[in-house]
Amino acid sequence: MKHTIWTKPFYYVFAFFIASISLYPIILMILSSFKSSAEIFTSPLAFPKSFTLETYKNLLDQIPFMTYFLNSTIVSVVSVSLILITSSLAAFYIARFTFYWNNMLFFFFLMGMMLPIKLGIVPLFILMKDLDLLNTLWALIFMYTATGIPISVLILTGFFRTMPHELEEAARIDGAGNLRILWNVVLPLMRPALGTVMILQFIQSWNDFFFPLVFITDEMKKTIPVGMLSLFGQYSADWGALFAGLTLASLPMIVLFFIASKQFMEGLTQGAIK
Amino acid sequence: MQLATDSAKEVKKQKKRNWKRWSIHLFPIPALLIYGLFVVYPLFAALTYSFFDWNGMVRGDFVGLKNFKDLFTLEPFSGYFWNAFGHNILYFVLQMIFQNGLAFALAYIIFKKIRGAEFLKISYFLPRLLSVIVVGFLWKLILNPNYGALNVLLEKIGLGHLQEAWLGDPDTALIAIILVNSWYGLGFGVLIFLAGFQSIPKELMEAGKLDGATGLAMVRRILIPLMIPSIMIMTVLTFIQSFEAFELVYAMQGSQGEPYHSTDTLAVYFYRLAFGGSTGGSTTAVGLGSALAVVLFLFISIFTGLYLKYMQKKQVDM
Numbered sequence: 284m285k286h287t288i289w290t291k292p293f294y295y296v297f298a299f300f301i302a303s304i305s306l307y308p309i310i311l312m313i314l315s316s317f318k319s320s321a322e323i324f325t326s327p328l329a330f331p332k333s334f335t336l337e338t339y340k341n342l343l344d345q346i347p348f349m350t351y352f353l354n355s356t357i358v359s360v361v362s363v364s365l366i367l368i369t370s371s372l373a374a375f376y377i378a379r380f381t382f383y384w385n386n387m388l389f390f391f392f393l394m395g396m397m398l399p400i401k402l403g404i405v406p407l408f409i410l411m412k413d414l415d416l417l418n419t420l421w422a423l424i425f426m427y428t429a430t431g432i433p434i435s436v437l438i439l440t441g442f443f444r445t446m447p448h449e450l451e452e453a454a455r456i457d458g459a460g461n462l463r464i465l466w467n468v469v470l471p472l473m474r475p476a477l478g479t480v481m482i483l484q485f486i487q488s489w490n491d492f493f494f495p496l497v498f499i500t501d502e503m504k505k506t507i508p509v510g511m512l513s514l515f516g517q518y519s520a521d522w523g524a525l526f527a528g529l530t531l532a533s534l535p536m537i538v539l540f541f542i543a544s545k546q547f548m549e550g551l552t553q554g555a556i557k
Numbered sequence: 558m559q560l561a562t563d564s565a566k567e568v569k570k571q572k573k574r575n576w577k578r579w580s581i582h583l584f585p586i587p588a589l590l591i592y593g594l595f596v597v598y599p600l601f602a603a604l605t606y607s608f609f610d611w612n613g614m615v616r617g618d619f620v621g622l623k624n625f626k627d628l629f630t631l632e633p634f635s636g637y638f639w640n641a642f643g644h645n646i647l648y649f650v651l652q653m654i655f656q657n658g659l660a661f662a663l664a665y666i667i668f669k670k671i672r673g674a675e676f677l678k679i680s681y682f683l684p685r686l687l688s689v690i691v692v693g694f695l696w697k698l699i700l701n702p703n704y705g706a707l708n709v710l711l712e713k714i715g716l717g718h719l720q721e722a723w724l725g726d727p728d729t730a731l732i733a734i735i736l737v738n739s740w741y742g743l744g745f746g747v748l749i750f751l752a753g754f755q756s757i758p759k760e761l762m763e764a765g766k767l768d769g770a771t772g773l774a775m776v777r778r779i780l781i782p783l784m785i786p787s788i789m790i791m792t793v794l795t796f797i798q799s800f801e802a803f804e805l806v807y808a809m810q811g812s813q814g815e816p817y818h819s820t821d822t823l824a825v826y827f828y829r830l831a832f833g834g835s836t837g838g839s840t841t842a843v844g845l846g847s848a849l850a851v852v853l854f855l856f857i858s859i860f861t862g863l864y865l866k867y868m869q870k871k872q873v874d875m
Contacts, residue, residue, distance in 0.1 A: 294666045299673070301663060302680035305743065309683060311706055312695050327706045328713065373588035380581060388585060395596050397858060399801045401824060402850035403599030405606060405831045405843055410599065429595035432588050461581045490688035493804060497832070508688045515694055525698065529691050536686040548682055552748045
């Protein structure tokens with residue numbers, strides 16, 4: 284089949300048509316959040332005629348959104364920090380030192396990427412109960428840290444291996460210990476890799492709702508995604524409030540994405556390719 | 558006297574040097590502890606749980622393979638199991654077609670350098686930023702039979718006869734969910750395939766052109782073989798994700814896989830067994846649930862392993 288005159292226009296129409304299918308539901312969600320329920324029912328596709336913020340006010344009056352938001356922020360920030368610390372220590376060890384068990388160790392961490400952790404949820408539930416962590420943010424922090432470690436170790440080990448040794452050796456001759464070398468010499472050079480891990484894990488922990496679904500029943504300990512779950516049970520008739528809730532839940536990520544879209548997209552794919 | 562302090566200093570120095578040398582072995586320990594306790598231990602525990610009789614969340618007698626036998630043959634458990642298993646297979650096949658097939662084509666178009674590539678990439682990727690629960694609820698509203706945007710849209714463009722109660726009809730509910738999942742994952746696939754296209758050496762494409770390969774022949778003979786690594790990644794990821802499918806079904810159709818279990822998946826069924834609601838009530842069946850987890854786990858790892866091995870061989874052969 285030769286490239287014919289209509290190939291290029293066909294590409295354009297096709298690519299932009301699919302793009303509109305990707306975007307339209309999100310735009311619809313945001314626009315609908317400014318409509319009253321009545322207006323959504325009568326004209327769901329039109330632009331909002333009366334721009335109302337009433338839906339948001341209703342929503343915030345009835346659900347503790349700020350609490351959810353704060354919980355999500357704490358859980359994500361703490362677990363991403365823990366992931367960065369523990370994974371870079373482990374990856375530094377695996378990539379920079381050659382002990383005969385290093386490959387085994389690497390493989391042990393890798394295993395975690397193939398095993399669906401959801402399947403261990405019953406023992407996890409019992410473990411969390413025994414550790415008295417049910418209904419605490421720590422349960423989520425530990426889960427996101429533990430499940431984030433495998434891929435982070437993998438990405439960071441890959442980057443460590445590509446870095447030249449000379450600077451480290453110079454620091455070692457100057458008498459610097461391992462921790463100092465990692466902190467002062469290696470990590471500053473690793474910013475791109477650390478950024479990748481950070482973004483990847485941040486999306487993961489911010490958006491997850493499986494672990495809070497199982498571990499959290501206390502309203503004040505919920506993160507945004509599980510908070511949304513109860514929202515749907517309570518307000519099934521108030522579509523305006525529902526759309527407002529979905530928009531609020533998505534806004535932080537969308538804003539972050541527009542600040543750093545390239546890093547976001549690279550971060551997620553790096554995670555899969557590396 | 559002077560000599561003694563000198564040697565004491567020397568010993569101290571030596572100790573410090575030794576500490577510096579072996580302290581490195583402490584580095585992987587925090588990661589190992591957290592990962593070991595919250596990922597590795599629970600998975601192995603789930604394996605042993607499957608050999609015991611469970612009374613609620615309390616462990617009873619050792620029963621050998623009885624849980625496995627019940628899972629496969631005892632009604633109503635076996636009925637749920639095979640029903641959900643079929644849905645998982647369909648999930649995988651349709652995801653491969655809708656999500657990955659489309660993603661491959663779109664990545665190829667972007668790779669051909671059309672204008673607006675950056676805008677297109679961002680548009681395809683944007684849904685991936687939403688929480689799965691938001692995706693589920695958003696589409697539940699859009700697919701609502703009375704006020705949902707899709708049916709209204711169909712009406713407006715004169716296709717009113719195609720209107721459906723998408724999520725309420727057992728014939729369309731599962732396909733609707735799979736399509737929503739493809740909508741969510743499309744952009745990620747585009748990025749993976751695009752990275753694959755971009756890693757193909759230009760010389761190979763040039764050589765192909767000189768040999769007179771154009772259009773589809775070029776795609777089939779040169780692009781696809783060179784794309785095997787990214788095709789492999791997407792296939793494995795899609796496979797694992799299809800057999801773990803839980804969040805979207807739970808968000809859109811609840812823990813029973815409504816209507817009439819027509820959207821049930823193994824992970825949703827597993828959730829019911831583990832946390833109650835397996836037969837509509839609230840009794841848990843931890844032993845059966847663990848057996849299901851083991852089966853699912855073996856199934857995923859065996860197939861992924863075989864597939865990776867097969868594809869690697871294929872890659873070497875070329």
